[in-house]
Every structure is written in structure tokens, then in C-alpha cells.
Amino acid sequence: xxxxxxxxxxxxxxxxxxxxxxxxxxxxxxxxxxxxxxxxxxxxxxxxxxxxxxxxxxxxxxxxxxxxxxxxxxxxxxxxxxxxxxxxxxxxxxxxxxxxxxxxxxxxxxxxxxxxxxxxxxxxxxxxxxxxxxxxxxxxxxxxxxxxxxxxxxxxxxxxxxxxxxxxxxxxxxxxxxxxxxxxxxxxxxxxxxxxxxxxxxxxxxxxxxxxxxxxxxxxxxxxxxxxxxxxxxxxxxxxxxxxxxxxxxxxxxxxxxxxxxxxxxxxxxxxxxxxxxxxxxxxxxxxxxxxxxxxxxxxx
Numbered sequence: 001x002x003x004x005x006x007x008x009x010x011x012x013x014x015x016x017x018x019x020x021x022x023x024x025x026x027x028x029x030x031x032x033x034x035x036x037x038x039x040x041x042x043x044x045x046x047x048x049x050x051x052x053x054x055x056x057x058x059x060x061x062x063x064x065x066x067x068x069x070x071x072x073x074x075x076x077x078x079x080x081x082x083x084x085x086x087x088x089x090x091x092x093x094x095x096x097x098x099x100x101x102x103x104x105x106x107x108x109x110x111x112x113x114x115x116x117x118x119x120x121x122x123x124x125x126x127x128x129x130x131x132x133x134x135x136x137x138x139x140x141x142x143x144x145x146x147x148x149x150x151x152x153x154x155x156x157x158x159x160x161x162x163x164x165x166x167x168x169x170x171x172x173x174x175x176x177x178x179x180x181x182x183x184x185x186x187x188x189x190x191x192x193x194x195x196x197x198x199x200x201x202x203x204x205x206x207x208x209x210x211x212x213x214x215x216x217x218x219x220x221x222x223x224x225x226x227x228x229x230x231x232x233x234x235x236x237x238x239x240x241x242x243x244x245x246x247x248x249x250x251x252x253x254x255x256x257x258x259x260x261x262x263x264x265x266x267x268x269x270x271x272x273x274x275x276x277x278x279x280x281x282x283x284x285x286x287x288x289x290x291x292x293x294x295x296x297x298x299x300x301x
Contacts, residue, residue, distance in 0.1 A: 003051040003063055007089075009219040011046055016062060018052055019219075028052050028060045045071070045085035046217040046229060047174070070121055072176055075238040083240050087176040087217050087229040092122045094169070096179035096188065098129040099138065106141065108180060110292035111237045113150070117250040118242050123150060124169050128184040130154040130161055144286050148253050157187035167192050174227040176217070181233025189230055193222035198230060244300040248276065251293055253285050269294055 006018040009025070016028045030044060044050065049066040068088045076084040095112045097104055109125070116123040127142050133154075146152040153169065155162035166188065169175075177185045186198040217231040248254045248268055254276055262273035269277075279285045 001054055003053055004060070005049065005051050005066075007219065008044055008046055008048045008050060010216060011044055012216045016044055016050075018050060018060070018062070019221075026052065026054065026058055026060045028062050030062050041073075041083035042085040045088045046219050047071075047088035047090065047176075049089065070119060072115065072119060072121060072178065073240045074115065075240040080238050080240070086178065086231055087219070089174060090121055090176050090229075091173040092124060092175050094124045094126055094166075094175050094177045096126045096128055096177055096183045096185050098132075098183040099127060100129060100132045102180060102182050104138070104141070105180070106288050107292050107295065108237065109145075110289065111239060111296070112178065113145075114242065114247070114250045114296060115237065115239055117252070118239070124175075125150050125152045126155055126162075126166060126179075126188070127152065128155045128157065128188060131156040131159050141288075144289070148289075155188060157184050157191045160191065163188070163191050170226055170228055171223070172225050174219075174229075176229040176231055178231045179233065183233070185233070186230060189220070189222070189228065196220060196222060239296065239300065242296075242300060244297045247293060247297055247300070251289065253289065254279075254293075267297065269297065 004020055006020040006026070008016050009019045010017040014029065016030065017025055018028050019025045044062065044065055048068065050062045051064040051066070052060040052062045054060045070090050071088045072086045072090060072093055073083045074086065076082050093112070093116045095109065095116070097109055104127070113123055125145050133139060142152065151169070153162050153165050155166055157163070177189065179185060186200045189196055190198055190200065217229050219227055219229045221227050242250070245265060248258070254268070257275035257279055260275035261268070261271065263271045266274055266276075268274050276285065280287060280290045
């Protein structure tokens, strides 16, 4: 029987649910010879294009995984030696954080943004639960990212604010909605497309963290030409394969100061006459972003 091409829309427990271009979904296993391939990365992930052979109605075997054009990944396994592919073949990443419940964490957001920069993926920042915004000082901490050059949207799944702007940002693209647990990714998708009827969870009152309602990434097609991967909330996001020596290139606001330091290479942490540190002192680079840079550099060195 001839091979059929399709997209993995969900992968869980050794089952790969592959959707063909005409909309049929098959529950596929992985060919044994592919399983034996030694790899530091997931062999098959949500979003992968594959060729599979039907074995019986609704079932099949994946024979080939086509090359990925992009992937949002994080480090996993012992000492972060393995790549966990969250979603493959994306056009963009939509990073969702909440104003409160759980509280906004700029250092966690910066990890996501660095991962997007490293993967060459455009990032859209969505600040959800904007109805809980209590002061302009809080908004200022988020507006920082717009000044850096990121697209920034404010939304509320509760009131509907910003939901249409998010729909426009998603339309016609393959996107991953990612971010910590409890920030409202599934709620936003339900607000956009009620027919999805995704399960949503509550915030733990004790820890102020979300409960996982999305267990594995699943690729949804809520309208023609638009694909959105709803991903599990992540409480940790360890960068995959980011050399500290190239970390500065993944902070866009540091680009204008490249080559202006006295020493080359410069880590921008302790060297005298460092253009980046001088920009921080003069307020051209935000102190929180510089602190993120130093934290990530030390974690990776």
C-alpha cells in the first residue's frame, strides 16, 4: 500500500495521531527501525510532517519523518542533555503570561523569548487576565517588551478584551500557544473558538500556580488555514543548546552595542569598558533584562 503524507496533531504514549491533508485522522505507531535510531531529540513530535502506511481502517505505521523547518524546544533529561520538541514546523510562537494568578514572571518570559530567538521563530507576547491589572506600574513592566520590538497584546478571556486582536495574530499561521500553567491558554482558545470546548483548570490558592489541564501538545485547526498548538503549561523551561557565548545575540536590545566593548569577546558581566553594561547604567537596556541575561549566562556556563 502506498505511503500517505500527513501532520502529527498529537503524540502520547507511543501513539501518534496523524491527520491527512483531506482531514482524516489515523492512530499510528512508529516503525521499529525508526525507534532504534539513537537521537538526542524526539523522533516524532506534534507538528511533524510524516509519511505513514495504513495497516487497517484508522490505523497505520509511520515510515518516515520529514525534515523540520523549525521547532520550539527545551532541554530535558539528565543534566539537560536531551532535546524535548514541544511543537515542530511553526510559523510563530505565542507566549502567554498572566497579569496575576499566577503572578507575572519576567525572568520566565525572557527564557521563552530567548528560546524563540535561538530557534529563529517570531514571538508574540500575550498578557492575559488584563482585567486584574491594578496599576500603570504593572503595565510599564510589560510595555518594556514592546519597546524592545516584540509584538505585545493584552487580553482577557473573561471580558473579551483583546481577543479579536489575538485572532488576527493567529489567522493563517501555524502557531504554538505556550507559557506557564494557569495563565489561561485554553480559556483564550475557547473564547476565540467556543466549538473547541477545551478543558480549563483552576489556580492553586496555596501556590498561585496553575493546574495542568492540557497534558500533551495538540494541534488544532479551528478555522481553515489556521493551526494552533495548545501546549501543556510549563513550570520550568530550560534552554536547549544555547551557548552562553551567543546569548547576547538573543537579546535584541543588545544588538546596537555589538563590537563596541573594549574586549572581544566580552561576556558583558565584569569586563571594564563594556558597552552593554554602560547601556544598562544609562537606562538604555532594562535592568531586569540584563539580570535575565546574567542568570542565563551563569546557568549555561
